[in-house]
Amino acid sequence: MNLLTNLWKIHTGQQHAFNDHAPEIDNGTARPSPDRYHDRAFARREWEQVFAKSWLLACPLSDVREPGDFAKFDIGPESFIVVHTDDGTIKAHYNVCPHRGSQLVRDDLGSIGQFTCPFHSWKFDLDGHNVEVTDPETFRPEVLCHDHDLTSVRCEVAAGLVFISMDPDIGPLADWLAPVLPQLEAYQIDSMYVIQHRRSDWGANWKGGVDAFAEIYHLHAVHPQTQCLMDDRTQIDLWPGGLSRQFVPFAQPSPRFGDQESVNPGIAMLLQDAGIDPAGFSGTAAETRRAIQNAKRERSDALGLGYERFSESQLSDSVVYSLFPNVQIGCHPEAVFLHRFLPHPSDPDQFTYDTCIMYRHVDAPGYCAPAWMGLGEDVDLSGETRPDVVHTRLGEPPCLGEVLDQDSELLPIVQAGAKSRGFKGPLWSEQEARLRHFHTELDRRMAAGDAR
Structure with missing residues (x-):
């Protein structure tokens, strides 16, 4: 019996270990100053004390699958090359x-x-060693005695994702991710590949993006169209190091939604995804989530998908992880959403929202990425082609889909309010526990940097 089967005992009838609550962390009730969202001095310190000292998600492993494959990762004022070297290792x-x-690279x-x-045709191997200097005889030997290899950074792989760190003394990636790493590994992201990659510039601070994506308290106001198929009653778990997760139940209406009985079009879409004909479904909206879980379990048994490693809620719901400082991962058995909130090099009133959808193809009737992800019919699900990054600039329509476009329109309004003298700092509810957890970790790291 393998490790995953030991961890996730689906067929015993016991509560699935995956759903167990994390030990409670009390982050207090303090009201942080709002200057963190707009002050340029704060942003400069934040870059040095947070981003330069953290593990940062650079790319999916599938983007550098073969020797010679590289991915460029831009964040803040820096640019990195992640590359699969000739000896099979991943370096940056x-x-x-x-x-x-x-x-060196622009693509x-x-x-x-x-x-x-x-510029001058100097050449470097994939490990970063200089292998050719143009016209070396024109350099004094004492000049070329200086290090003229590329400057490398820490680079480690976990759960099918490549992380880099500018801090040579940072602890191992697996140690930091330990509380959530087995959970992420269950989704087998290492066998998924990118089928959509979009990037857009937003008129807000990167932390405003993190905040908006780390709670569903705003759904009823900003995304009312989601209330027919998503429940607001969720489980939130916090771990040290700024790690957190939240369950977002699908296929059952929010208690704010008026009709709790009818199988509305949103839920009908989810039934269809699971292989259930909505027209032939005789249950109520309250019964659809369980029906979807059962249908996916049956599909897994028939196709050998290995869903015994998942709990019932994992089969129907979105499980969203926050990885400090700037990553959120929405996990589903068939596909995952990667969200990165990339700080602007110099302007705290802007950030770049970078999002990928990753998918693992199974050639079987009915198997697909969740329809609610909004993939167009032209999207190649086979993995044979890696889609280009579509980047929309500030002021251009982001075209990310209805829900994300609503977020992009709202966040500049929140950013403007954060700079008002009338705003004294956020007041977080328990529904926003992941935000307080994130900002507590941010403040801890900022204070540690100030103490050095």
């Missing part, structure tokens, strides 16, 4: 030539045998 380097500072993704600087 600053995307900068040591000669005159030119960036988001690609495959290459070596890196060549576009």
Whole structure:
């Protein structure tokens, strides 16, 4: 019996270990100053004391699957190259030539045998070693005695995702992720690949993006169309290091929604996803979530999908993880959403929202990515082609889908209010416990940096 089967005992009739609550963490009731959302001095300290000292999600492992594959990762003022080296390891380097500072790669993704600087043609192998200096005889030997390899950074892989850190002394990635790593591994992201990748610039601070995606308290006001198929009653779990998760129950109406009986079109879509004909379903809305769980369990048994590693709620719900500082991962058996909130290099009133949908193809009738993810008919689900990154600039329609477009329209309004003298700082409810947990960790790291 393997580790996952031991951890997740589906067929015993016991409460699934996955759903067990994390030990309680009390982050207090303090009201933090709102300058964290707009003050330029705070943003500069934040870059040095948080981003430069943290593990950062750089790319999915599937983007650097073969030797020579590389992915460019831009965040704040820095740019990195993640590359699959010839010996099979994944490494990461600053995307900068040591000669005159030119960036080496401009493409988001690609495959290459070596890196060549576009300015003076210096060449580097995939490990970052300099292998050729143009006209070396014109350099004094004492100049080329200086280090002229690429500058590498810490790079580690976990749960099918590649992380980098600018801090050479940071602890192992697996140690930090330990509370949630087995849970993430259950989704087998390492066998998924990107089927949609969109990036858009938003007129707000990156923490405003983290805040909005870390709670569902706002759904009734900003996304009322979701209330027919998503429940507001959720489980929230917190772990040290700024890690958290939240269950978002699907296929049952929010208690705020007026009709608790009818199988509305939103729930009908979810039934269809699970292979249930909505027209032939005789139950009420209160019974659809269980029906979907049972149908997915039966599909797994028939197709050998291995869903015995999942709890009942994992089969129907979205399980959303926060990885400090700027990542959220929405997990589903068939696909995952990766969300990254990337700070602007110099303006705390802007950030870049980067989102990927990852999917694992199964050639079987009815198996698909969740319809509510809004994938178009032109999306290639086979994994044979990696889609380009579609980047919309500030002021352009983001075209991310109805719900995300609503968020992009609202956050600049929140950002403007955060700078008002009338706003004294956020007042978080228990529904926003993940926000308080995130900001507590942010403040802890900022204070630790100030103490050094």
